[in-house]
Amino acid sequence: MNRTRLVLTGLAVAAAIAVSGCDPQPGSEGTASSPSPAASSAAPTSTAASTAASTAASDAATVKACADIKKDIKDNATKIAKAEKIGPPAGHFAVSAQWAAGSVAILAHSMSANEAVTAASEKIQNEMMSLSDAYNKSADAKPSKKALEAAIKELDTACSAA
Incomplete structure (x- = not known):
């Protein structure tokens, strides 16, 4: 059983890595990663402007995640x-x-999110792995998905705050 789980999980990880390489990165947008010429000339040494820009980029990454x-x-x-x-x-x-x-897949997409979204997505990931384990143990498994549903609601709350 453990060998099967290890092989299946390994295949899932490989698939997720392959798929995540196909995802367009925020760098192609231009505005999220580099300030506009007007912004860079207006306040080149302002830490408030750079903090606001990094917060905006972080928020955009969280919304995408x-x-x-x-x-x-x-x-x-x-x-x-x-x-x-x-x-x-x-x-x-x-x-x-x-x-x-x-x-x-959940884990791969949560890496660029803020702490609250990352924590909620880790709970979802853990619940999904628990369900995977339950199905792997028994052909007749019908495990409860209430904990997963609660974790998804937590993610919804974290995402609405972002």
């Missing part, structure tokens, strides 16, 4: 539903693997 994480959660739910249709005994491995892959 929230959108990406929410999309990951929705996509994962769709993929879980497909995997559950396979049915036991083989289907529980597919469901377990999808929970693991979903948790890695």
